Amino acid sequence: MCKANIHIKLKSGVHDPQGKVILNTLHTLGFDNVKSVRTSKYFELEIENENNMDLTEQIDKICDEVLANPNIEIYEFNLENHS
Amino acid sequence: MRFNIIVFPGSNCDYDTYFVLKNVFHCKVDFIWHKQDKLKNADCVILPGGFSYGDYLRPGAIASFSPIMQELKKFAQRGGLVLGICNGFQMLLEMGLLPGSLMLNNTLSFICRNVYIKVINMHTPFTNTIAEKNVLKIPIAHKEGNYFIDEEKLKELQKNNQIVFQYCDKQGNTTEYTNPNGSVNNIAGIINKNGNVLGMMPHPERASEMILGSDDGKFIFQSIIASTFANHHKI
Numbered sequence: 098m099c100k101a102n103i104h105i106k107l108k109s110g111v112h113d114p115q116g117k118v119i120l121n122t123l124h125t126l127g128f129d130n131v132k133s134v135r136t137s138k139y140f141e142l143e144i145e146n147e148n149n150m151d152l153t154e155q156i157d158k159i160c161d162e163v164l165a166n167p168n169i170e171i172y173e174f175n176l177e178n179h180s
Numbered sequence: 181m182r183f184n185i186i187v188f189p190g191s192n193c194d195y196d197t198y199f200v201l202k203n204v205f206h207c208k209v210d211f212i213w214h215k216q217d218k219l220k221n222a223d224c225v226i227l228p229g230g231f232s233y234g235d236y237l238r239p240g241a242i243a244s245f246s247p248i249m250q251e252l253k254k255f256a257q258r259g260g261l262v263l264g265i266c267n268g269f270q271m272l273l274e275m276g277l278l279p280g281s282l283m284l285n286n287t288l289s290f291i292c293r294n295v296y297i298k299v300i301n302m303h304t305p306f307t308n309t310i311a312e313k314n315v316l317k318i319p320i321a322h323k324e325g326n327y328f329i330d331e332e333k334l335k336e337l338q339k340n341n342q343i344v345f346q347y348c349d350k351q352g353n354t355t356e357y358t359n360p361n362g363s364v365n366n367i368a369g370i371i372n373k374n375g376n377v378l379g380m381m382p383h384p385e386r387a388s389e390m391i392l393g394s395d396d397g398k399f400i401f402q403s404i405i406a407s408t409f410a411n412h413h414k415i
Contacts, residue, residue: 107301111283111328112283112286112328114283114284114285114286114287114288114326114362114397115284115288118288147210161243162239163237163241166238166274166281168279168280168281168328168329168330169281169283169328
């Protein structure tokens, strides 16, 4: 089995209203040194991979076509082999 | 004139749309379950509002992979009229039939109220009977209606006259105060380059009879019907 850890973030120019509200709350609580908050999504996929193939291309396809919205989001991932 | 309304698990404006088309406009209307792979002799296909698949992943994302959507794509490519309302608009963006994305409202809240929208382009099959009245009162009901598109593509939308509706006040002024959700350029609805696929956040089916407080929404359906008859838009 292989595990893909996928992190999907908003592109840097895209406004993140949720992050802004969390930042305001942190300031209300006195955490004034926090200067910015960006929210993101994290996915863990377990993938069968008996022949130890390189799954990079497949994960790219999964991200581009389904998990991420390429208009506003970017992604990065790493793959772990585990039995 | 025959409409098809595609129904997904979680659609909730499908019956409102059906009611208006059937009882106000006396058209033929069919519900098409999203697992089907054929449309039914449609002149116009409507993707209704609601929360398909509970808005999982992103609103409209899972629905855009339903079997009927391949058929819808072909129908749109052949020039068939497609109207996406609210969640339906979100699906059209996810499918790539329209450019841009709909993000979380900048208020972070679900907004359900009447708004005014200015009709920017009256030369579409969805707006061609609006001529004398270019500000419509139609409700919105969404949490993810904050339209985003990058500057370069926005210019392209403007150049091609693809912005059809903008949020405004009663007099038709579009300012940041009349923008309910943070949409770029107050955008409430856009059309594709070919002029046959329209997506809009406001719900015309909820404002097509005066008993509901406004019947401005009927202009949209009336326009579709008029243009279909005028062009024999039979697909």
